[in-house]
Amino acid sequence: MTIRAQRGPRAAGRLLACATTATLLATGCGATVEDGGEADTVTVRRCGEEVEYTTPERAVVYEGGSADKLFSLGLADHVHGYVLPPANPPVSESPWAADYEKVEFLSDDLLNRELVVDAEADLVVAGWNSGFSDQRGITPEILDGLGIQSFMHTESCYNYPGHPERVAPLDALYADLERLGLIFGVQDRAEQVVADLQERVDTVLAGVPEGEPVRVFLYDSGTDQPFTAGSQVPPNDIIRLAGGENIFGDLEQRWAQVGWESVVEAEPEVVIILDYGDQPAEDKIDFLKSSPVTAELPAVVDDNFFVLDYNEGISSPRNVDGLEKFADYLAALRNG
Template structure:
């Protein structure tokens, strides 16, 4: 993705570095933020960047705490979201990249975003800068892999569960968060129980790029969408999030399925047409056999819709001849 996008409740909570305290509006709770213990008060004017952030809040029933969302053009329309009714209850704050002026003008008391995709040194909006302005911030645990010093590392789906658990602590709804996490885990377990047996199908995720493809390493949700469904990400050995590779590596791996990441400014149909017409990729097994699966952008970035993406891709894999 271009960077411009119940187990037991007690175990979940302690495993995520949260310290449980009373959670009335005036009470502080200490929760980990990319390796740093941060003291939070209950927010009431949250700004969410991209659908992954907003979806996590809506899934926890926190709409009343959300002021609004920032949705860059690459993001698919919110009308496609399972939480479309919740989006309608909050403000659309802009379609640009996250920036400090927007957050300050909104009088936000919490900003939820990922590192690089939302928070950015280059754009002058980081957790440290917001701390100095008295604005709280929440970083997606999955994105901590790219945070300076690599302070936290989580498998992508565990990172999603970690975020939901931490947000549950910050907003004083830990039991609700535990129920949401338990439901997501159960759905994943149901998929893995039905995964095809035998050698996993080699799968290439194509995000974008013609000279060099942009794809998913092992630190982003599509890697586990592929593996939990019964496939094998051909770049699972890359200890990266979203990264560039060479077409030669794709050709050598001979993927039998290609996942197309679909988002606003680069429709899936255009990417498929490129793969079919490029001499480099036209003879790949996946292209010859027309084995393309379209993954929605918001199923590929960290958020509750990762499980929707997993279920859809797993259903697709089970239809392929073995």
């Protein structure tokens, strides 16, 4: 299994934009320093383009993954509020529940321009097509024109037109943490958070047994046609690093609609159920057991279902929680 070439402490760091002026030697990579003054701006890559940021004080975050990234860096005091659509599980279940209590709940709807303007946001953190959207009129370019800074999850840049950036999902998480660390001036904290996450991943890798990977199907939603994970989203890395093989890992996409025929042909041994707040895992399992198309899948016959929390499946520090849990599940399955 070739892992190291796709991850490691320096892989994400190389993605960061660094200014080249001599004054940076005393202030750190990426900082822009006015003559004799304090560093007040930093240039960081946003989906392939170099963007200049000032330190935000009223960030608005969309979905748990965005909030968790900032909270993991100790930045709750810089977050004004969060937008949490119904799919997201309750924030009381988050490791950063106490930080959520410190900031304002703004909406349980989709992200929109009026909301962030009314909130007087100075930074919006979201993903492309998960928060930011041409159709809904809230894009980084539109926000730039309004004088509102934006940060886009690197994992979602795979779909972003004009400034493509393709990074393996966990490396994209590390890049986001380091980039946000630069934007908020907490580089040391970001480096430590990333190092801790990578150490936990290394521990998982060390425990994966030799042998053929377990065939895994991620079931997100859909009855007529299933919605699943391609190669460019965190569950693909979770499956692969835990000792499994995503049966749709050859799809060069993020989330994709596929045919049930392809699922049946792949004969998955395990089904991962992505658990939404508004689409409970139990309902999805019941469907797979009752549908004549899927009832005879090896995973269904053997009752091999693993429930992945929504915030462990989208780009978030909690991806590593999901990896550890799934690796333990596969180990127990192999030993059982």
